[in-house]
């Protein structure tokens with residue numbers, strides 16, 4: 001559960017709460033774990049995702065997006081990976097792995113998805129949206145496929161695949177989601193939303209179905 005404008009440590013630093021199942025009405029004050037952004041307007045918790053086992057130890061892990069994080073650039077954004085044994089209060093700096101946006105202003109981590117094992121090697125993989133990515137076209141956006149296992153710090157320029165928005169202001173990657181396996185090849189596929197995508201000259205928006213077999 002994300003609360004990206006939570007001010008516990010810094011204004012809009014944000015907090016993601018890990019609430020364990022089995023309780024009908026637990027207050028967030030009693031959450032099992034709190035994962036906090038440590039910088040102002042990091043917006044930690046803007047997206048949260050349980051993609052499966054990202055480090056290969058057999059336990060499911062947790063990913064928290066912080067699109068306002070400054071990982072070497074202003075607002076390049078990041079996705080922070082916490083291993084399955086998270087306990088108590090942790091900060092962005094405690095993450096097992098940090099996957100950060102390519103350029104300042106990308107706001108990577110605004111959207112996250114766990115498509116399962118995208119490339120069929122047995123490790124869970126992760127998709128990270130950066131709807132303001134503008135390296136090729138202004139605000140075209142991008143979604144990145146990061147293959148597990150992950151560790152340490154990695155810029156998304158090194159991701160396995162970079163799904164680039166097709167037009168300026170497409171904001172591609174504003175939403176990312178598993179698509180199941182519509183082509184029946186046994187590999188999980190992916191949906192990428194591009195709400196500003198031009199359709200017949202107007203920004204009607206669109207969504208791309210990306211087949212794992214195409215990467």
Ligand SMILES: [Ca+2]
Pocket residue numbers: 052053054055056057058059060061083084
């Ligand atoms: Ca794990």
Ligand SMILES: [Ca+2]
Pocket residue numbers: 040041042068069070074075
């Ligand atoms: Ca920031």
Ligand SMILES: [Ca+2]
Pocket residue numbers: 116117118119120121122123124125147148
């Ligand atoms: Ca994989």
Ligand SMILES: [Ca+2]
Pocket residue numbers: 180181182183184185186187188189211212213
């Ligand atoms: Ca497929």
